[in-house]
Amino acid sequence: MAVAARPFRLADFMIFEPHKTRDPDFNEPRRMIRANLGLLGKLAVKELKARTGVAFETKTSLNHPFTFNGFRVDALWFTLHPGKKQRVELQQILGQEFAEDLDPSYFHALLYGELNLTHFTAGIRMTERSWWDTQNFQRSCKEAPSNEALSAAIRPLAGYVMRIHDWQKLYPCEQMTPGMLQTFAQYFKPGEHRFTLYRQWPRDSPELAAADWPTRLVDELARLVPAWKAMAWAPDHDLVFRKRGGA
Numbered sequence: 001m002a003v004a005a006r007p008f009r010l011a012d013f014m015i016f017e018p019h020k021t022r023d024p025d026f027n028e029p030r031r032m033i034r035a036n037l038g039l040l041g042k043l044a045v046k047e048l049k050a051r052t053g054v055a056f057e058t059k060t061s062l063n064h065p066f067t068f069n070g071f072r073v074d075a076l077w078f079t080l081h082p083g084k085k086q087r088v089e090l091q092q093i094l095g096q097e098f099a100e101d102l103d104p105s106y107f108h109a110l111l112y113g114e115l116n117l118t119h120f121t122a123g124i125r126m127t128e129r130s131w132w133d134t135q136n137f138q139r140s141c142k143e144a145p146s147n148e149a150l151s152a153a154i155r156p157l158a159g160y161v162m163r164i165h166d167w168q169k170l171y172p173c174e175q176m177t178p179g180m181l182q183t184f185a186q187y188f189k190p191g192e193h194r195f196t197l198y199r200q201w202p203r204d205s206p207e208l209a210a211a212d213w214p215t216r217l218v219d220e221l222a223r224l225v226p227a228w229k230a231m232a233w234a235p236d237h238d239l240v241f242r243k244r245g246g247a
Contacts, residue, residue, distance in 0.1 A: 005039035030063035041078035077114035109232035123198030134190035141185035
């Protein structure tokens with residue numbers, strides 16, 4: 001019988017107390033939390049394919065201190081990234097020399113769920129090294145009619161905010177008109193800035209401990225798919241390469 005994803009417990013959050021983040025003795029408790037996040041990611045992949053038709057794949061972060069995380073685990077997460085077919089089409093455009101830059105869990109616009117000491121976060125994120133997605137997103141903000149479609153996808157996301165890099169200023173999604181998106185794009189610099197669109201639940205939120213939390217989380221991720229599609233590069237949403245005479 002398959003193991004089902006479970007709600008979160010206070011102990012899940014407390015594993016990220018500062019004195020535990022570097023301690024290998026907590027690798028096993030972190031592994032168990034990572035496993036549950038992995039189950040949530042797999043549930044989301046299955047449900048989002050059925051609901052939205054998008055074929056995501058999923059991956060989880062490291063649960064032990066390592067060079068990649070600075071020998072400190074202060075958060076754990078799962079990501080949903082584009083499926084193999086879409087990555088192959090991008091590879092054909094970029095060429096073999098960019099193959100190492102196609103790590104699907106890092107160099108793309110991602111849906112994600114993340115747990116740390118104080119809260120759980122769900123949202124969309126792009127690193128500064130996902131230059132095709134960040135450029136596509138910036139142009140989606142700047143140019144009509146793409147910014148009208150992006151605004152229509154973002155404004156229903158009440159409770160979510162947009163953020164450039166680690167700047168303190170937050171942009172409530174429900175306020176992101178096409179004009180506001182154009183303003184946002186003036187400050188956002190692809191290749192230099194990270195981007196996040198997210199919502200947070202404090203660790204004492206009743207929703208996180210409720211038996212139906214896995215289903216509710218999938219509902220939240222499904223709400224984000226239209227915005228993700230209106231931002232990210234895809235063969236049928238290409239504002240980067242076709243404008244330059246590419247594929």
